[in-house]
Amino acid sequence: MTDRRETPRPARRTSKPKPQSEKPPKDWSDGERIAKWLARAGVASRRACETMIENGEIAVNGRKLTSPAFKVTGSETITVKGKRVSAPEATRLWRYHKPSGLITTTNDPAGRRTIFDEMPKHLPRVVTVGRLDLTTEGLLLLTNDGELARALELPSNEFPRIYRARAHGKVTPEKLQALADGIEVDGVRYAPIKAELERETGTNNWIRVELSEGKKREVRRALESVGLDVNRLIRVAYGPFTLDDLHPGAVEEVLASELKAKLGSMIKPSSARPSRGARKPKPPRPDVETGLHKPKRNRTIRKK
CATH class of the missing domain: 3.10.290.10 (RNA-binding S4 domain)
Structure with a gap:
């Protein structure tokens, strides 16, 4: 009987596990x-x-x-x-004459009317360039470009804000100089403010105020710190844009050519869309005291 010896089988080759490929890093060059x-x-x-x-x-x-x-x-x-959200459109800018009694926000927990409650329905999604207080009137810039809004707000870009303030109290050279030197109120330091007396009306005075920041209630707090109680405040200019004859509640688009000319490199050539601008509404009779237009009667903000 022959002795059969089984020949050993060769060891089974096992394939080495393939190294797991790492996820490719995100390409941050696009978008x-x-x-x-x-x-x-x-x-x-x-x-x-x-x-x-x-x-x-x-x-x-x-x-x-x-x-x-x-x-x-x-x-x-x-x-x-x-x-x-739709893709960004070409950069556009509007001038808006904010009336007194409206909040500069999208909504208000207290249920007060906001500027967006009063905006024309055809206006696209916009953001404001800064804010105006409840009782402050005048020029408020609107844009569909949040990056532009931020650039216009930055103090480093030094866009002047010009106001006409009616204030109770005696205006003296010493008070105006104190504002020009820069003051501190309740721990808040304000940059130099240019103020000049325009005219006196009894116990009230109209004062032209120019500043380059835009801190909360800056004009009112600064004037009150030198004994001038503000009872009416109107912004008449923001940077190169002015209120002019725009009546309260009206919105007017800035022409693309004007936008490019006044803001220069802040507006990309491909971002300025051609625009004929809005038709100017016929202004109402101007206010004798301020020289500005009297607001139209607004039923939407009248108390019931």
């Missing part, structure tokens, strides 16, 4: 950061958009973002609080 894109689309300022992202109010292709470190090209479906 732009989501907050900047939203700001250009007129949703809000870049900072406000970043806050909205942190609050989970922004989604891209159905996925909520938790960090502003995300880029988009505009081909995505981008939503804000569930509503789709």
Whole structure:
């Protein structure tokens, strides 16, 4: 009987596991950061958009973002609080004569009327360049470009804000010089303010005030600190744009050619859309005291 010896089988070769390929890094060369894109689309300022992202109010292709470190090209479906945002349009700017009694915000918890409650329905999504207090009147700039709004607000760009203030109290050279030197009120330091007396009307005085910042209630607080009690405040200019004969409640678009000429490199050549501008409404009879136009009767803000 032959002895059969089984020949050992060769060891089975096992294939080495393939190394897992790492996800390719994101290409940050294309697109732009989501907050900047939203700001250009007129949703809000870049900072406000970043806050909205942190609050989970922004989604891209159905996925909520938790960090502003995300880029988009505009081909995505981008939503804000569930509503789709259209791609940014060419940069546009409007002059608006804000009446007294309106809040400069999108909504008010107290139920007071806002400027957006009074805006024409055909106006696209816009943001304001800064704010005006409840009782402050005059020029308020609106734009569909949040990046432009932010640039116009920055003190470093030194866009002057010019107001006409009616104030009770004696105006003296010493008080005007104190404002020009820069003052501090309740721990808040204000940059030098140019103020000059225009005319006296009994116990009240009309004062021209020019500043380059725009802190909360700056004009009122600064004048009150030198003994001048403001009872009416009208902004007549912001940077190169003026109120002119725009009557209260009216909105007028700035021509693209004017926008480019006055803001220069802040407006990209491809961002200024051709515009004929809005037709100027016929102004009402001017106020004898201020030289400005009397506001039309506004039933929407009248107390019931």
